[in-house]
Amino acid sequence: MSASDTALRVDRVTRTFANDTGIRDITFEAANRGITAVIGPNGAGKTVLFTIIAGLASADSGHVVAQPGARTAYCPDVPEFESWLTAREVVENSAAMCGGTPSRTAPREALALCGLSKVENRGVANFSRGMLQRLGLAAALVLDPDVLILDEPNSALDPIGRADIRAVLEEQRQHRCILLSSHLLSEVEQLADHVVVMNEGRLISSGTTSQLLTRAADPTWNIRLSTPLTPEGARMSEHMLRARFPETRIRFPTDAICQARFSSFEQAHTELPRLIAALPAPLIEVTLEGRDLDAAFARLIGDPHP
Numbered sequence: 508m509s510a511s512d513t514a515l516r517v518d519r520v521t522r523t524f525a526n527d528t529g530i531r532d533i534t535f536e537a538a539n540r541g542i543t544a545v546i547g548p549n550g551a552g553k554t555v556l557f558t559i560i561a562g563l564a565s566a567d568s569g570h571v572v573a574q575p576g577a578r579t580a581y582c583p584d585v586p587e588f589e590s591w592l593t594a595r596e597v598v599e600n601s602a603a604m605c606g607g608t609p610s611r612t613a614p615r616e617a618l619a620l621c622g623l624s625k626v627e628n629r630g631v632a633n634f635s636r637g638m639l640q641r642l643g644l645a646a647a648l649v650l651d652p653d654v655l656i657l658d659e660p661n662s663a664l665d666p667i668g669r670a671d672i673r674a675v676l677e678e679q680r681q682h683r684c685i686l687l688s689s690h691l692l693s694e695v696e697q698l699a700d701h702v703v704v705m706n707e708g709r710l711i712s713s714g715t716t717s718q719l720l721t722r723a724a725d726p727t728w729n730i731r732l733s734t735p736l737t738p739e740g741a742r743m744s745e746h747m748l749r750a751r752f753p754e755t756r757i758r759f760p761t762d763a764i765c766q767a768r769f770s771s772f773e774q775a776h777t778e779l780p781r782l783i784a785a786l787p788a789p790l791i792e793v794t795l796e797g798r799d800l801d802a803a804f805a806r807l808i809g810d811p812h813p
């Protein structure tokens with residue numbers, strides 16, 4: 508990533524606590540347009556990292572380098588607001604912190620974007636956690652930040668709310684650097700350009716979403732046949748294919764799927780087309796097993812039961 512494409516560089520950031528928890532030696536870069544997701548199990552250090560990037564906490568060592576004059580907004584997972592304010596007042600107060608610089612997003616527009624127009628005049632005291640999350644995002648958007656940090660922005664949202672916020676982030680990614688953490692890995696997979704994986708305070712992987720999926724994937728393919736085989740046909744095919752491809756683990760988990768596990772992606776590159784040609788029926792689909800972020804994440808953090 509060139510310096511002009513980089514919104515911020517996290518350089519060997521360490522912050523530890525008395526109980527030996529915290530984060531250690533975290534280094535990565537985030538692009539100035541797009542979504543960088545930070546994922547990791549509970550206690551991995553995502554919030555500690557975000558509060559340091561946002562300037563709300565300091566590191567023991569290391570640096571966070573942003574573009575000169577860049578504005579940062581941080582939204583915690585369930586933000587808290589003064590209970591006597593209305594939603595609109597919360598967002599207007601936030602906009603007032605812009606210090607006279609015109610924001611790309613006006614308060615009422617931000618409320619509308621986050622699905623809060625109908626309740627903009629309601630007091631926030633009785634807002635649900637999901638509504639507070641929407642409001643936190645609206646209050647952050649009116650600041651027109653160059654770096655928008657969202658700590659688990661969808662943890663309290665229902666499926667419709669998640670789709671709404673996903674649409675907002677899809678649009679906002681064109682204007683700013685968005686850093687987000689989430690345990691909903693299917694959401695991350697749809698949204699993120701770059702994924703940073705943390706575990707027990709350390710960075711264990713950083714790369715584009717597709718690099719991560721490929722790096723963590725197993726060289727196992729499921730080949731779906733157009734016509735199911737008889738049990739006898741499947742047994743005979745398995746026998747014949749195993750004899751012909753002795754280095755590949757071949758089985759028929761169902762009567763219409765041949766599963767082939769290669770020793771490496773390199774071996775698969777040469778063997779998979781030959782195996783397909785040797786199948787007893789035409790195929791309709793070839794998919795890489797476990798090529799989703801949940802499976803990649805489980806493998807990266809060493810979960811023996813992904």
Ligand SMILES: Nc1ncnc2c1ncn2[C@@H]1O[C@H](COP(=O)(O)OP(=O)(O)OP(=O)(O)O)[C@@H](O)[C@H]1O
Nearest residue numbers: 524525528529547548549550551552553554555556
């Ligand atoms: N102020 C603090 N004092 C002591 N320990 C802390 C403090 N803040 C965080 N920790 C510890 O640092 C570790 C990382 O915490 P953090 O909240 O960043 O995790 P997380 O990845 O955000 O987890 P979750 O997914 O559960 O939100 C945890 O073990 C936590 O107990």
